[in-house]
Amino acid sequence: MSENNNNDPIIVCQDVHKWYGQFHALRGIDMEVRKGEVIVIFGPSGSGKSTFIRTINRLEEHQSGQIVVDSIELTHDVRNIEAIRKETGMVFQQFNLFPHLTVLQNITLAPLQVHKWKKEKAEEIAMQLLERVGIPEQAEKFPGQLSGGQQQRVAIARALAMQLKIMLFDEPTSALDPEMIKEVLDVMTELAESGMTMLVVTHEMGFARSVADRMFFFDEGQIVESGSPEDIYNNPQEDRTKLFLSQILQH
Amino acid sequence: MTTTTAKSKVLPPPTERYSLLGWLHKNLFSTWYNALLTLFAAWLTYAMLKPTLTWIFGEARWDVISANLKLFMIGRYPIEQEWRVWAALFLLTWVIGLSWGSWVKKFELSGLVLLLIPVFMALLPFSMDDRLKILGLSVFSLIGYVIAKSQPATFSKVSIFAWLLYFPVGLLIIRGLTGDEGFFPVVDTQLWGGLMLTVLLSVLGIMFSFPIGVSLALGRQSKLPIISWISIGFIETIRGVPLITILFMMDLMLPLFLPSEIRIESIIRALVGITFFSAAYMAENVRGGLQSIPRGQHEASHALGLSGFQTMAFIIMPQALRAVIPILVSQFIGLLKDTTLVMILSLFDILGIGKAVLGNPDYIGTSREVYLFIAAVFWILSYGMSYASQRLETALGLGER
Ligand SMILES: Nc1ncnc2c1ncn2[C@@H]1O[C@H](COP(=O)(O)OP(=O)(O)O)[C@@H](O)[C@H]1O
Ligand SMILES: [Mg+2]
Numbered sequence: 001m002s003e004n005n006n007n008d009p010i011i012v013c014q015d016v017h018k019w020y021g022q023f024h025a026l027r028g029i030d031m032e033v034r035k036g037e038v039i040v041i042f043g044p045s046g047s048g049k050s051t052f053i054r055t056i057n058r059l060e061e062h063q064s065g066q067i068v069v070d071s072i073e074l075t076h077d078v079r080n081i082e083a084i085r086k087e088t089g090m091v092f093q094q095f096n097l098f099p100h101l102t103v104l105q106n107i108t109l110a111p112l113q114v115h116k117w118k119k120e121k122a123e124e125i126a127m128q129l130l131e132r133v134g135i136p137e138q139a140e141k142f143p144g145q146l147s148g149g150q151q152q153r154v155a156i157a158r159a160l161a162m163q164l165k166i167m168l169f170d171e172p173t174s175a176l177d178p179e180m181i182k183e184v185l186d187v188m189t190e191l192a193e194s195g196m197t198m199l200v201v202t203h204e205m206g207f208a209r210s211v212a213d214r215m216f217f218f219d220e221g222q223i224v225e226s227g228s229p230e231d232i233y234n235n236p237q238e239d240r241t242k243l244f245l246s247q248i249l250q251h
Numbered sequence: 252m253t254t255t256t257a258k259s260k261v262l263p264p265p266t267e268r269y270s271l272l273g274w275l276h277k278n279l280f281s282t283w284y285n286a287l288l289t290l291f292a293a294w295l296t297y298a299m300l301k302p303t304l305t306w307i308f309g310e311a312r313w314d315v316i317s318a319n320l321k322l323f324m325i326g327r328y329p330i331e332q333e334w335r336v337w338a339a340l341f342l343l344t345w346v347i348g349l350s351w352g353s354w355v356k357k358f359e360l361s362g363l364v365l366l367l368i369p370v371f372m373a374l375l376p377f378s379m380d381d382r383l384k385i386l387g388l389s390v391f392s393l394i395g396y397v398i399a400k401s402q403p404a405t406f407s408k409v410s411i412f413a414w415l416l417y418f419p420v421g422l423l424i425i426r427g428l429t430g431d432e433g434f435f436p437v438v439d440t441q442l443w444g445g446l447m448l449t450v451l452l453s454v455l456g457i458m459f460s461f462p463i464g465v466s467l468a469l470g471r472q473s474k475l476p477i478i479s480w481i482s483i484g485f486i487e488t489i490r491g492v493p494l495i496t497i498l499f500m501m502d503l504m505l506p507l508f509l510p511s512e513i514r515i516e517s518i519i520r521a522l523v524g525i526t527f528f529s530a531a532y533m534a535e536n537v538r539g540g541l542q543s544i545p546r547g548q549h550e551a552s553h554a555l556g557l558s559g560f561q562t563m564a565f566i567i568m569p570q571a572l573r574a575v576i577p578i579l580v581s582q583f584i585g586l587l588k589d590t591t592l593v594m595i596l597s598l599f600d601i602l603g604i605g606k607a608v609l610g611n612p613d614y615i616g617t618s619r620e621v622y623l624f625i626a627a628v629f630w631i632l633s634y635g636m637s638y639a640s641q642r643l644e645t646a647l648g649l650g651e652r
Contacts, residue, residue, distance in 0.1 A: 059550050085556040096551035100570050100647075109565060110555035155551075162555060 010035045010166065010197055011056065016065035018051055018221075025051045026062065027221040035165075038198045040208040040229075043218030044244060049201045052218070053168045056199070057088045070165060086114065089159025093171040095151040097143035097158070103130070104139040107158045114162070122161070129157035133187050149180030153187055160191075167191065169200040203248055209233065217241045306619075315617040316624050317376065319608050323624070326444015326599050332427070332436070336447060337384055339421040344388045346413045348395025353406035361642065366392060418458070440518040444599035446628060448518075452590040452600070456525040457583050463526065464533025469563070471538060482534070489531035495592050497524045502596050521593040529586050536578045540571030573647055580640035584633045601625055 011033040018026035025048050033039055041049050054060040055067060058074060058081045067074040069084045098106050107126040111117045117125075130136040133153035135146075143151055152172055159167060169188070173181040185207045192198055192211045202208065208215055209229045216226045217238070225232070225241045236242045280286040316323065325336055351362055369389040373382040399406040425447075427437040443451070470482030489497065501520040509515070544567050552562040572579075591602040599607060605621045608614055614621075 057554055059554060082556060082558070085554065088554075090551075090554040092547060092551065094547050096545075096547035098548065098551070098566055098570075100573065110557055113561050113565065114556045158555070 007034055009033060010070050011199075012066070012068045013056075014066045016052070016055060016062045016067060018048075018055060018060060018062045025221050026055070028065070029221075029223060031216065031223070033197060033199065035197055036195045037213045038192045038211050039200065040212040040215045041199065041201045041218060042203055042208070042215065042244075042248075043224075047218040048221040049218050050170050051221075053090075053170055053199050053201055056166075056168060057085055057090055059090070086162065087164050088166045088168060089162055089164045090168045090170070091152070091155050091159060091172045093174050095143070095148070095155045095175070097151055097155055099143050102140055102142055103135075103146070103154050106143065106154060107161045110158070111161050126157070126161055129160050130154075132160075132190075133157050134183070147180060148176045149183045152176065152180075152184045156184075156187055156191070166197045166199070169198065169202065171201050171203075173202065173204055205233075205249060217244065219244075311620050312614075312617050313620060315608065315614045315620050319604075319614075320377075322445060322604050322608060323601060324445050325447045326604055327442040328438060328444065328447070329442065332438055335424050335427070335435075335438075337387075339424045340388060341391045342417065342421060342424070344392040345395040346410065346417050348392035348397075349399045349406060349413055350395075350410035351392070352396040352399025353403045353410050362396075418455075440516045441598075443518065444601075445604045446601045448593075448598060449587070449590050449600045449602075450632075452518075452522060452525060452593060453583070453587040455522055456529050456586055456590070459522070459526040460529035460533050460586075463530035465537055465568070467530060467534035468537035468541060471534065472541065485527075486531045486534050489527055490535070494524070494528045494589050495595065497528055498592055498595055500524075517593075517596045517598050521590075521596050521598055525586065525590065525593075528589075529582070532582055533579065536575050536582060537571060539578070540573075540575035541567060543574050544570050576640055576644055576647075580636055584636055587632060587636070588629060601628060 009032040011031070013029055013031045016026055016029040017024070029048075029052055031039075041053065043049055051060055055062045056069060056074075062074075070087050072080050072083050072087075074080060074084060097103075098109070101109065104123065104126055107129060108119070108122040111122040111125070112119065127136060127139065130139055133156055135150050135153055138146060138150060138154070143154065146154065156167075156172075172188070173184050176184065181204070185204060188198070188200070189207070189211050200208075200212075212229050214226060215229055215232045217224045217232070217240075219240050225236065225238045232241070233245070236245060279289040321330065321333070325333065328336065347365075351365075355362065366389055369385045373385045377385070399410065425438070425443070426440070427435045429435045430437060467482045467486055470478045471486065473479045473482070498521065501524040502517075505515065505520060548566055548570070549562060552566045557565070591600055593600055594603045594606075602625055605625050609618055609621055
C-alpha cells in the first residue's frame with residue numbers, strides 16, 4: 001500500500017521518562033516511527049524494552065515526556081487512550097489468549113464489542129485472518145488445545161482483527177520451542193511486507209536483519225545506539241552494543 | 252545420525268485384563284497385612300450394617316413419616332390448596348425439560364436417570380393420587396424436552412426467559428393473589444413449611460446473594476474509596492457474626508427501626524438475613540477468583556481496546572467464576588443446611604416440622620426415624636448439588652487448563 005504521506009511519523013516519542021517507585025526505568029527515550037516502518041528493539045534483560053513499548057498503548061503510564069500516536073497525544077484523557085488502543089495491537093510473550101473462549105471467539109470478541117460489527121462480518125474476517133496465519137482448521141478449538149506457535153498466531157490474528165495501523169510485539173517468540181519460532185516469524189515477515197507499522201522487541205537476529213528498517217539498542221532505560229541492520233551488525237559504534245551483539249550472536 | 256526402521260510400528264496401548272480374582276488380589280489381598288485389613292473391615296461393616304438394616308427394615312416405625320408426609324413436605328400449607336404446590340412443580344419440571352432439550356446437545360444418560368427418578372419414586376408407598384402426580388412430573392419434563400428438541404435454537408433463548416419468569420410465577424402460584432376468598436386465595440407465608448420452605452429459602456437465598464456477592468467483590472476492589480469502604484464494612488461485619496445472630500437481629504432489631512404498623516413477614520426477614528450472610532461469603536470467594544486471573548488477561552483485553560467494564564464482563568468474571576465453582580457449591584451446600592436456623596423466627600422448615608411431629612404424643616420414641624429421614628433428605632439435596640457442580644465443571648472444561 002503506497003500512501004502519499006508515507007514519510008509522516010505515525011509514532012513520536014519525546015524525552016519519555018518512567019519510574020517504578022524510585023526506580024528510573026525509562027530515562028528519556030526519543031523515537032520517531034514512520035508509517036510502514038519495521039522497528040526492532042533489542043538489549044539486555046531489564047533494560048526497559050517492554051516498559052517502553054507498553055507505554056505506547058498505555059499498559060504502562062509514562063510520567064514525563066510526550067507520546068503521540070497517529071496525531072493523538074497520550075494523556076490521562078480516557079478517550080485518547082481508547083482511540084490509541086483502537087489503532088494499536090499488541091502481541092505478548094505469553095500469548096495471553098482468553099482460555100475460556102474458542103479461537104474464533106478470541107478473535108471476534110473485540111470487533112463485536114468495540115467496533116460493534118455484525119457477528120457474520122466479524123466471523124468472516126476472523127476466518128480470513130486465520131487463513132492468513134495458516135490455521136483456519138483450529139477455529140473451534142480452545143487455546144489450551146493448541147501448540148505455542150499456533151497460540152501465538154491466533155494472538156496475532158486477534159490483534160489484526162481490529163483493523164489497526166500499528167502492531168507492538170513484545171518478545172513474541174521467546175516462550176516458544178525452537179521448531180515453532182519459524183512459523184511465527186513467517187507470519188510476522190508477511191505482515192511487515194504488507195506494509196504494517198511494527199515495533200518488535202526481539203532477539204531473533206535473522207528476522208531483524210532481513211525485515212527491520214531500523215534497530216534500536218536499549219540499555220539501562222536509554223537508547224544507546226540506533227541505525228539500519230547493516231550499520232548495527234557490521235559497524236556498531238558503542239562498546240555496549242558490540243559486547244551485547246557478541247553475546248547473542250554466539251548462539 | 253542413526254536411523255531406525257523406516258516405519259516404526261504404531262502400537263496400541265497395552266490392555267489390562269481384569270478378572271474378579273485378579274482384581275481381588277490386586278486391591279484387597281496384595282500383602283498379608285492388606286488381607287488382614289480387608290478381613291477386619293469386612294467384619295466391621297457386617298457388625299454395623301446388620302443391626303442397622305434389621306432396624307430399618309424391621310423395627311423402625313416408618314408410619315411416623317408416611318402419616319406426616321404432607322407436613323414434612325409443605326408444612327401447614329392448607330391441604331385444599333396443595334394442588335398449587337403441585338402446579339408449581341409441574342411448571343418447574345416442564346422448564347427443566349425445556350432447557351434440557353435445547354441446551355444439552357447429545358443424548359445423555361444422566362438425563363434419562365433424572366427422568367426416571369419420579370418413576371422410581373412412584374413405586375414408593377404413596378397414595379395412588381400422589382403416585383400419579385409424581386409420574387406427571389416425568390411427563391411434564393418429557394413434554395418440555397420434546398418441544399425444545401423440535402427447535403433447539405429458538406428454545407434455548409425461550410428457556411432463559413422461562414427460568415427468569417419461573418421464579419415470580421411459581422411464587423405467585425404458591426402464595427396466591429385473590430385475597431382470602433376465591434380460586435387463588437393468599438396463603439399466609441407463616442403456614443409455608445417443611446421441605447418446600449427449606450428449598451425456597453435456599454434457592455432464593457442463593458439467587459439473591461449471587462449478584463449481591465459479585466457486586467460486593469467488585470466494590471471491594473473499587474478505586475472509589477467510599478464504595479470499597481462500604482463493601483469492606485458490610486463483608487467484614489457480616490462475616491464476623493454467626494448466621495443465628497443475624498437472624499435474631501432480623502427478628503428483634505428490625506422492628507425497632509420500622510414504624511409499628513409495618514410488620515415484615517418472617518419469611519422475608521429470614522430470606523434477607525440468609526441472603527446477606529451468603530452474599531458476604533460469596534463476595535470473598537469471588538474476590539479470590541478475581542485475584543487468581545493473571546495480569547496478562549487484563550492487559551490483553553485492554554490492549555484490544557475493550558473498556559474496563561467489558562474486560563470484567565467478558566474476560567475476567569467468566570474465568571473467575573469458573574475457577575470458584577467448587578467453593579461456591581460448598582458454600583451453597585452450607586447455606587442449604589444453615590436454613591434450619593430459621594426455626595428461631597418461628598418458621599417450620601423440614602427440621603422444625605420434624606421437631607413438631609416428635610412433640611405429638613402419638614409419635615413418642617420415633618426420633619430415630621424422623622431424624623434419619625431428615626438426614627436422608629438433606630443428603631440427597633447436598634449430593635445432588637455437588638453432583639451437578641461436577642457435571643458443570645466438566646461441561647465447562649475446567650480441568651483442561
Ligand atoms: N511493574 C513493575 N514494578 C517495578 N519494577 C518494574 C516493573 N516492571 C518492570 N520493572 C523493572 O523495570 C526494568 C525494566 O523492565 P522491562 O521493561 O520489563 O525490561 P526488559 O523488557 O527490557 O527486559 C527492570 O529492572 C524491571 O525490574
Ligand atoms: Mg521484556
